[in-house]
Amino acid sequence: MTVRIDDTDRKILAELQRDASQSLDDIAKAVGSSKTPVWNRIRKLRDGGVIGQHTVFLDAEALGFEACFFVLIRTSEHEADWQAKFLKALKDRPEVQEAHRLAGDIDYILKVRVKNARAYDMFYQALISEVKVHNVTALLSMEEIKSTTMLPL
Numbered sequence: 001m002t003v004r005i006d007d008t009d010r011k012i013l014a015e016l017q018r019d020a021s022q023s024l025d026d027i028a029k030a031v032g033s034s035k036t037p038v039w040n041r042i043r044k045l046r047d048g049g050v051i052g053q054h055t056v057f058l059d060a061e062a063l064g065f066e067a068c069f070f071v072l073i074r075t076s077e078h079e080a081d082w083q084a085k086f087l088k089a090l091k092d093r094p095e096v097q098e099a100h101r102l103a104g105d106i107d108y109i110l111k112v113r114v115k116n117a118r119a120y121d122m123f124y125q126a127l128i129s130e131v132k133v134h135n136v137t138a139l140l141s142m143e144e145i146k147s148t149t150m151l152p153l
Contacts, residue, residue: 003048008033010153012041013050017150020054064115068141071110071124074134082131089130095123112138 005013011031015022028038045051060068075082090099090110098111114120120138128136 003045003050005045005050009041009045012038013045013151014153016042016051017153060113065113067114067116067120068144069110069112069114069120070139070141071112072106072135072137072139073108073110074105074136075107075132076134077132086131089127093123093127095119 008031012027015027015030024035024039024042027042028035031038042051060066075086077083077086086108090096095112095114096110097113100109101107102109112120112123114123117140124136124138127133
């Protein structure tokens with residue numbers, strides 16, 4: 001189902017991206033509408049798949065997850081059964097915050113958040129014991145300069 005999105009929908013989505021916990025009254029005020037039409041639009045956007053799950057962002061460092069690694073994976077395996085096994089291994093590991101299949105020399109890139117280098121090594125050892133990979137390069141992020149999930153509406 002394709003959902004038509006107008007300027008008011010974009011304003012509502014921008015408000016929800018900024019703070020999804022705000023009240024309908026606050027969102028309606030911010031977009032220049034009333035509560036019921038805003039609720040109906042949010043429901044339409046949710047039913048149409050534009051709005052996904054609601055969640056909260058946790059501060060990784062405050063919780064002791066001080067190391068963020070970007071893991072570059074090259075593989076010589078491209079069969080469907082290997083890919084299924086690899087995807088399952090990634091989905092089963094909460095340390096993997098993001099995983100992308102790439103075009104180019106690198107096959108996959110992972111964003112892995114762990115407490116420290118020892119925890120990364122445990123993740124790495126477990127991963128390579130489950131799936132065969134040709135080459136793994138881990139890059140430690142020294143500083144997160146920007147991180148957002150907000151889309152430029």
